[in-house]
Amino acid sequence: MSWSKTEEKILLLREKLENCSKEEASLIKKEIEQLKKEAYSHLDAWDIVCLARHPKRIKSMDLVESLFTDLFEQKGDRLYGEDGALWGGIGSFLGKPVTILAQRKGKTLQENMECNFGMMNPEGYRKALRLAKQAEKFNRPIITIVDTSGAYPGKGAEERGQAEAIAQCLKQFMTLNVPVITIVLSEGGSGGALALSVSDHIMMFENAIYSILSPEGFASILWKDETRVKEAAKMMELTSKDLYLKGIVDQIIKEPLGGIQENPNYCIEQVRQGLYEQLNKLQTQNEKVRSKNRYEKFRKLGACHE
Template sequence: MNLRECEILIKSLEAEKAKIEDVNTTYYDELDAQIKRIQRETYNNLSAWDRVYLARHADRPKAQDYIELLFDNFYELHGDRGVRDDKALIGGIAYFDGIPVTVLAQAKGKTTQDNIERNFGMMNPEGYRKALRLAKQAEKFNRPIINIVDTSGAFPGKEAEERGQAQAIADCLYTFSNLEVPIISIVIGEGGSGGALALSVADRLAMLENAIYSILSPEGFASILWKDEGRAQEAAEVMKLTSYDLLSKKVIDAIIKEPLGGAQECIEYVVENMKTYIAQELKDLRKMKTKDLVDKRYTKFRKIGTL
């Protein structure tokens, strides 16, 4: 039973429970125990495709939710000073445990209209150039950078290519490689293609437990490799895109735990784990000399490139 089928079954069992007027009956307890057993067995044996499903879940917390709970006095900054403001990227300054930081967050919408305004989290060139502008500002004022990654990929439209999409992403890769401030990136949902990689060149790269991080979507992978998008589930297993796969390959540095059922079940639990991780890593990174910080970042990604 995959996760989607599990959710359908649990909903039917919960609907059956709701019909029972007396909650003290044996039947009610049996249904409750059955639901918990199914949840436990399913979530303790998640496949890669199940984690893809969770990473894309409509109720999964978005970047906006984490910004609100992780940071104090967040002040959003807009525009790339060239074309326009890309709402697929939320960027600004804030405090984290009293430390001034720059926050760069890829943002999907919570509603259909919001998703349209934010282009479903797919950034245009001006979004990456906004990220570059704010990253250089962070370096100027010696502020650590916290990146929140959640995108299926950069926007693939013709107009984006005309405005230099590839160059904008390349500039991000180059610039973040050499920034003289600590950088921490966390993948909270989808981390797809160069669109995600542009904000993933960091001293520490972590993933939420049920996030995914890959060169492209499983559907795209299946279409290219097998000419059959319907084999996406098989592709997800082959791609090794889960947090556990990538930690074992040392592509990422840490997994941030989620509650049973995913981050949407208790965002406070996830935020506490994120706070603990960021606080410890910032403490260590801020102690490092600038040259050592940049050199270790370079070495880190050179090693990944040889995997």
């Protein structure tokens, strides 16, 4: 049974919990846990895509507000305007100042429209670049949170230099002399995600995905048939385990049965610990050595996949 069908069955069982005796409730809860264990032990790539897109999955701002204090948002690219798809600003992580760049999705239709469903425009990437240079000036580590299906492909975005803005991010982040850590929260799609992923350490949630494009787009281009998404997802090797084995991802954040939404605090604490360890490690390195290691890491990955 696929994860989506298992989840439907679990929802029906949870509805029964509202009107049943304690004994019945205990049996139903055991059945729910058993269903989760069975389905979770046989997840395929498409199941993980569905979990990554789960409507109740936490968003980047949940992560930002849980991990950082003293938040101060900074808006605009100083060239065109503000991009709601990227939250950028300064915060404190365990008392130390950091710059935060978080691709933002909403929890409601209205919120998603305001942040363009997490799809950044050129001004968003230029804002990221502006804040990254500011972080370098004041010697602040940079934390990026990736959660996007891709950069916005609209006519206006192309006219305002979408490709050039992404390319500049790739180039400049490669040579930043401060530590950069990336957290792949849910979806990491195409160059829109890669622009904020050039970093010293990449953490990825267990049920997140990271790929050149969506499975739907892959199936449409390769086979002219969007119904072959399950086959596409498997072929693309877009899961955290696939990417960890390839050396693209450095750390996998474990999720509870059913995904982050089942126990967000458990996952957030893992991220907190991972950030603490990596920031301490990276900040003790010589900045030239750190920048060289970052550059060589991505050159090596590029050579392996040419």
